[in-house]
Amino acid sequence: MLPRFEPALTDALRTALTRAGYTTDGVRGLLGPDAHAALSRGEPEAASRATRDAGDLGVIVRLLLLGESEPEAAVAAAFAPAPAADLVGAGLLRRDAEGLVAGLDLRPYADEDGEWWVLSDLDTPAARQDRDHVTGVGGASLTLAAATARRPVGTLLDLGTGCGVQALHAARHAGAVTATDVAPRALALAAATFALNEVDVELLDGPWLEPVTGRRFDQIVSNPPFVPGPARVDYVYRDSGQAGDAALAGLIRALPEHLNPGGVAQLLGSWLHVRGEDWPDRVRSWLPPGVDAWIVQREVTDPALHVGTWQRDAGLDLSSPEARRQAGEWLDWLEEQDVEAVGFGYLLLRRLEDPTAEPTVVVEDMLGAVDDPLGPEMAGWLERVDWLRAHASDEALLGARLALAPTAVLERYAVPGDEGWADAGAAVMRSDGPRWRHEIDAPAAALLAGCRGELPLEELLTLLAFAHDVPLDALVAATLPAVREFVRHGMLLPVDGWPAADRSR
Template sequence: MADDLSPEYCSALRTCFERVGYDADGVLSLLGASAHAALGRGEPEPARRVTRDGAGLGTLIRLFLLGDELPENEVKAVLPWPESVANGVVRVDGDRVRAGLDVRPYGDDQGSWWVFADLDSDQLGSTVPVDHVLGVGHASLSLARATIRRPVGTVLDLGTGCGVQALHASRHARKITATDLSGRALMLANATFRINDLDVETRQGKWFEPVTGRRFDQVVCNPPFVVGPSRVDYTYRDSGLAGDDASALVIAALPEYLARGGVGQLLASWLHLPGQDWPERVTSWLPGGVDAWFVQRDVADPDLYVGTWLRDAGIDPRSAEGAARASAWLDWFAENKVAGVGFGFVTLRRTDGEPRIVCEDLRHAFDDPLGQEAAGWLDRIDWLRAHSSPDALLRAHLKVADSVVLEEVSSPADEGWEAVVRRLHRTDGPGWQHEIDELVRALLAGCRGLLPLGDLLELLAAAHGVPTDALIVAALPLVDELVRHGMLVPA
């Protein structure tokens, strides 16, 4: 394989793809919704049947997306030849051709790109090598959906892999820098950038070393966050650091590379240990001067965690190799008394104000991209910081957000129905929920933006015969939380 895929070759390949319509929309159009969905489930036969008469586009789908072996003449009619062989994009065996790289369309709501990556274990028919470069996987998609998309000057994609996060950054950043420890990852990322005609600065090196002394408006990072012994089986997921030290390193170091007001976002993992709450653990990694939002999306027990990551690399846990690796990994978990592994998203912002640090468990399913919520969260804590004194908050005019509904569950009582559960639901974003009592229900009923919060609390205290000062002390922390969750908004 060539050390690098040249700009000339990438341009020629792009021309071939555009000629036959090998992009996200073209693939969906040819396959149709049913076969496309089946392919996403790992069921290739419906797509294979549809593409038999699909001309050049069908050839590329069978070659790159289905992993089929095709006649050489059929592939030569579509791809630049013999350059595609010389560059390792395809492999030739006699008069038959297979894909040598994973080259596939990938799109967002604004258009389509192409991404270069290595073949996975299913395509290879074996385990992946140590320097395997992962394609567009679940983790990278999750980070892309969790990233704030506001116009910025500079973005750093730390640990770019095949370049997915940098592609998304091209929609909202003027200048992008992408780094990786792996030379192979940067080779494929450069191919991804070239075929999409993107000007991205790439630098090779460990962690933040390639950008020492620089600062960015935004940093995104999908680090090698897999938790376990200090070893490197696969560079895309293993850092060589033990436990959750890789996540701790990035979280501690990242703010130094942010411009004032800059935002960093990353995936991270953390250990759940006896006698230590996970928020205590992750917040201990933070430097000063940083707003931080930790969102825990899942917690896996060690047995499930090890099995999942073995299969990710194409290793059968039932095989001798799988059993040996699982045993060593589980021994490490046992020796370190690990009860579980948390996983989630971290949003950091460099601030000159009093930092706001929040850890939240968000393990229920939701559909809206978390990036919009992260942007809103930062805006809301800015507002709360500006109203941090009780007097300022009591003067504020607030209203219940339009997306909030109240659910009440009642049981039979002597005088009819008696409410036993009152629950606020935000019907958009992450779907936050809050159980409330009758006093809070009455307070929120009055939050229409007409009266300041202090006046509403005075009226409520008088109506229910409770001391105003005590009601204010009880209400303000709840109001703060409802504002942070976008359930109460400034009028």
């Protein structure tokens, strides 16, 4: 049965949750730091103890976050004015031998600008094994939300919305939000989430881009079913029904046709590392002409780890005969396809405003830890690519004034030698964002130190050539490619024609 929340019940439920203080701050304040941390580790007992004598909020937390059964009278009081019987009928609650328990996952979720409530299916091993299971705010959802460039746009498409998390974020910066999904259960839960939060979203039913045929958007975000494997659908939220990474390849080819000129698409994806093929070339081959693209690989897993990770995600007992049979079939398929590893990461696409312009396509690894949200970095990459395109000629770049980013750090390192430590090299890196790191020599270090936004690059190189007694032409030829990389990675920031916010980073 699909969840069904009538408008009057939704309004009453919103009133009850607000009155009880069922928010991220409210729950954190009730539990305290230790019990909240224990709950995050999957240890509910400390949190349950913290909710004793906590009134209506304690009842709601035990019921919705801890999976406990509560007496019907206590539930009725906690959720008033929403009738408990109506919440059972809607699917949020269900009856058991001791009273009422949660039938759906309903939890508070917040960003820096405010709070929401998100409805999804319960995150239990049994529930996760349902083919139509609708996941809540999980790791992939948070990863995409943190990596999405937030800028005011007129129209935004959330492709494969699931429980609606990306659309909630989008409503903060988009004039109109459209969300699609192929799963009726996902659409029902997303609709309830949007109604509960009073967020206006156009919901459309259908696979992939079919529901928006002929339409274009300023921005598209998507957490599609990207898990590579045999052509089957065990779970709608993760399996595309197409073999390997074919579904992702088809989506990348099709997305730019649904973007307005200058429009941006951001999605998560996984691609195969096939024996004898270069994985960046494989992903590049999916791109249509007229598109800037930044493909960032965040993780690489071997076939066994790939299969085991997604079986655990589905809540399977990996030692059971059924799980082992499934794993065997999956591993057999990967071996037949000569798959050596599976990559995972972000894809950022932009349809060029000028279709005759030369697109920028960058495929690279970002395998280290990233503590900062990548959304600003994604937006900054687009701005830096625009600036570099406008300064594509050597003459234009040499005439630019550049400043070293305030977050840049110079590392010098040494190795043991016959007479103690011997200098072995140096590297410049950013101390924020993705921590880009570049090995540099002494002239490059001197150039970066001289980039203070006061002199054009050409004058700095002239001084550097004189100081190191090298021909200017040779120094320019060797330096400009590196300068472009420093700009693209945000280590050198143009003083003119550049957003002030980025210059002050």
